[in-house]
Amino acid sequence: MSLISCENLSFAYEGVTVLQGVNFKIEQGDYLCILGENGAGKSTLMKGLLGLKKPSGGSVTYGEELQAKEIGYLPQQTPVQKDFPASVFEVVISGCLSGMGRRPFYGREEKERAARMIGLLEITDLRNRCYRDLSGGQQQRVLLARALCATKKVILLDEPVAGLDPLVTINMYKLIERINRKMGITVIMVSHDIQAATIYATRILHLGEDRQLFFGTKEEYRHSAAYHSFMDGGKAVHMWKKAAASESRKPAEEKGGTESRRE
Amino acid sequence: MLSLIAEMFTYPFMVRALCMGVLVALCAAVLGVTLVLKRYSMIGDGLSHVGFGALAIATAMNAAPLVVAVPVVIAASFLLLHLTENSKIKGDAAIALISTGALAVGVMVVSMTTGMNTDVYNYLFGSILSMSQEDVALTGVVSAVVLVLFVVFYHRIFAVTFDETFARATGLNTKLYNTVIALLTALVIVVGMRMMGSLLISSLVVFPAVTSMRICITFRSVMICSAIVSAVCLVAGLVISYLYAAPTGASIVLCNIAAFLIFAAVQKGRERLQSGRKPL
Ligand SMILES: Nc1ncnc2c1ncn2[C@@H]1O[C@H](COP(=O)(O)OP(=O)(O)O)[C@@H](O)[C@H]1O
Numbered sequence: 001m002s003l004i005s006c007e008n009l010s011f012a013y014e015g016v017t018v019l020q021g022v023n024f025k026i027e028q029g030d031y032l033c034i035l036g037e038n039g040a041g042k043s044t045l046m047k048g049l050l051g052l053k054k055p056s057g058g059s060v061t062y063g064e065e066l067q068a069k070e071i072g073y074l075p076q077q078t079p080v081q082k083d084f085p086a087s088v089f090e091v092v093i094s095g096c097l098s099g100m101g102r103r104p105f106y107g108r109e110e111k112e113r114a115a116r117m118i119g120l121l122e123i124t125d126l127r128n129r130c131y132r133d134l135s136g137g138q139q140q141r142v143l144l145a146r147a148l149c150a151t152k153k154v155i156l157l158d159e160p161v162a163g164l165d166p167l168v169t170i171n172m173y174k175l176i177e178r179i180n181r182k183m184g185i186t187v188i189m190v191s192h193d194i195q196a197a198t199i200y201a202t203r204i205l206h207l208g209e210d211r212q213l214f215f216g217t218k219e220e221y222r223h224s225a226a227y228h229s230f231m232d233g234g235k236a237v238h239m240w241k242k243a244a245a246s247e248s249r250k251p252a253e254e255k256g257g258t259e260s261r262r263e
Numbered sequence: 264m265l266s267l268i269a270e271m272f273t274y275p276f277m278v279r280a281l282c283m284g285v286l287v288a289l290c291a292a293v294l295g296v297t298l299v300l301k302r303y304s305m306i307g308d309g310l311s312h313v314g315f316g317a318l319a320i321a322t323a324m325n326a327a328p329l330v331v332a333v334p335v336v337i338a339a340s341f342l343l344l345h346l347t348e349n350s351k352i353k354g355d356a357a358i359a360l361i362s363t364g365a366l367a368v369g370v371m372v373v374s375m376t377t378g379m380n381t382d383v384y385n386y387l388f389g390s391i392l393s394m395s396q397e398d399v400a401l402t403g404v405v406s407a408v409v410l411v412l413f414v415v416f417y418h419r420i421f422a423v424t425f426d427e428t429f430a431r432a433t434g435l436n437t438k439l440y441n442t443v444i445a446l447l448t449a450l451v452i453v454v455g456m457r458m459m460g461s462l463l464i465s466s467l468v469v470f471p472a473v474t475s476m477r478i479c480i481t482f483r484s485v486m487i488c489s490a491i492v493s494a495v496c497l498v499a500g501l502v503i504s505y506l507y508a509a510p511t512g513a514s515i516v517l518c519n520i521a522a523f524l525i526f527a528a529v530q531k532g533r534e535r536l537q538s539g540r541k542p543l
């Protein structure tokens with residue numbers, strides 16, 4: 001059984017459908033990248049996977065061994081948090097709460113876990129600093145450490161590199177790769193960076209204006225219509241039309257002219 | 264002056280007021296940090312007006328004031344929490360509706376029954392002298408309950424304050440913890456109202472938190488600092504009110520303003536020092 005599987009999933013806000021026909025399966029150890037333009041419904045889909053938003057149709061099924069308490073999440077950043085008085089350690093260790101049942105206070109186990117994640121993300125020297133005084137990249141690392149405290153299995157990342165400069169972005173991608181490969185944690189990441197997705201991810205889910213354009217491995221993705229329209233600089237508006245048109249054709253017959261491989 | 268202060272503590276009612284006041288101040292301060300950070304400061308203000316309405320009705324019915332006010336304010340706080348989260352009316356507008364509505368009902372009841380007597384004046388502006396033995400006992404019990412619950416839920420309260428979405432996504436029962444926050448707020452407002460008055464009680468909630476956020480950088484140090492600032496300002500306010508026969512609530516608020524100005528100055532000074540030290 002798959003870790004998470006979605007069948008014909010759709011979402012609506014106040015009756016207006018923003019996303020429909022989403023079908024995909026995630027296995028333990030996958031690195032799934034969800035691509036799409038702004039407003040495509042990527043964050044909405046994440047919220048659906050987390051149980052924060054009810055689907056308007058279809059279903060999300062979790063594998064038997066997966067519970068909400070075992071999912072880590074890195075939300076898209078909200079401005080409210082930015083002036084919050086909290087130390088890095090306080091933020092990171094709060095990720096451990098979900099695994100504590102009814103115990104009111106942190107024990108040694110939680111403190112060690114938090115310290116381990118802080119070490120893993122190389123933010124040990126920031127441990128007692130104030131979260132709001134950190135740079136964007138440092139804040140993302142802190143939130144990633146918190147997400148890791150909450151999970152041993154799956155981590156969902158909503159635009160983890162948004163607003164980071166190029167060097168910090170690469171470091172962040174490397175870290176996420178390590179979490180996936182070394183720790184065996186399934187990664188589901190939202191991004192609009194198609195380059196990075198085709199380098200690091202194992203599977204790609206591409207969302208168009210209001211529906212799914214593509215789901216499959218990244219090798220299949222490189223030969224898909226969705227990929228080429230994206231690389232041609234095609235607008236999202238045209239994407240699903242092209243995708244629909246290409247369904248009758250075989251992927252191998254697609255033109256591959258502008259493909260830019262970086263591996 | 265020292266002998267005057269010493270004399271002040273020979274009166275049992277003063278000592279009682281002081282103990283209860285400090286307890287209430289501690290509760291208000293620690294909860295206040297959460298409310299300010301959750302952008303719920305106005306809920307405290309709204310609830311105090313509801314409290315005034317409840318007290319006015321209690322007096323009109325000759326019932327024990329706190330016994331009526333506690334359940335009414337708790338109900339109002341649940342309603343406000345629900346409204347700010349799910350309603351079509353914007354949260355701050357909903358609070359304004361409920362608080363002015365309750366105030367109007369209170370004023371109406373007062374004018375139709377007792378008229379503007381000392382009791383009503385005390386509900387509005389507060390007085391420690393008006394606290395009966397019964398009030399004092401209830402205040403003690405309620406504050407103790409609030410402090411214990413707060414400590415037990417401390418880490419969860421941090422989690423839902425810092426990032427409610429993350430907390431909910433990872434399986435925490437955020438509804439329960441928000442309800443606990445609403446309940447504790449209601450309790451603090453009601454018991455604090457007798458001393459501070461319904462017009463001024465929300466200052467006890469907001470001031471210490473905002474003050475300590477000037478210079479403290481961790482959640483825990485903000486909590487501890489607020490508690491200390493709040494208690495110190497309360498004692499200082501009581502002493503001033505005794506020495507100059509000034510209204511208690513207003514004296515305490517003035518002390519809080521002074522504390523805020525001092526902390527803000529320290530923050531400014533620190534910033535200047537840091538920017539001065541930085542190389543060009
Ligand atoms: N809370 C909301 N209420 C109404 N519409 C929303 C809400 N959140 C998102 N939307 C709409 O849903 C669509 C998808 O949004 P979102 O999932 O945030 O996109 P993405 O993360 O891919 O940029 C957008 O058109 C957006 O306007």
Ligand SMILES: [Mg+2]
Pocket residue numbers: 042043044076158
């Ligand atoms: Mg988004």
